[in-house]
Amino acid sequence: MSYAARCPNMNHGRTNAPVKFCPSCGIVINKMAQGSCNQNKHADLRKQRLSFCHDCGKSLKIL
Ligand SMILES: [Zn+2]
Ligand SMILES: [Zn+2]
Numbered sequence: 001m002s003y004a005a006r007c008p009n010m011n012h013g014r015t016n017a018p019v020k021f022c023p024s025c026g027i028v029i030n031k032m033a034q035g036s037c038n039q040n041k042h043a044d045l046r047k048q049r050l051s052f053c054h055d056c057g058k059s060l061k062i063l
Contacts (some may be wrong), residue, residue: 011054019054026052026059 009024011017020033023045035055042053046060053060 021052021054021057023050023052023054026057028057 007025017030037055
């Protein structure tokens, strides 16, 4: 399955993406990427209209 073809997020095309999960489709992009997140960051990402947290992969659509 090629999510990269469907998802417009440019992180899919990067070999060393800085994010663990795609904020648009939520699949793992770079397992090695380390990030920390919390409720505040999730709220911030939600404001940016992102669908998923790029650190934990959690869906931000809920709430
Ligand atoms: Zn994606
Ligand atoms: Zn998160």
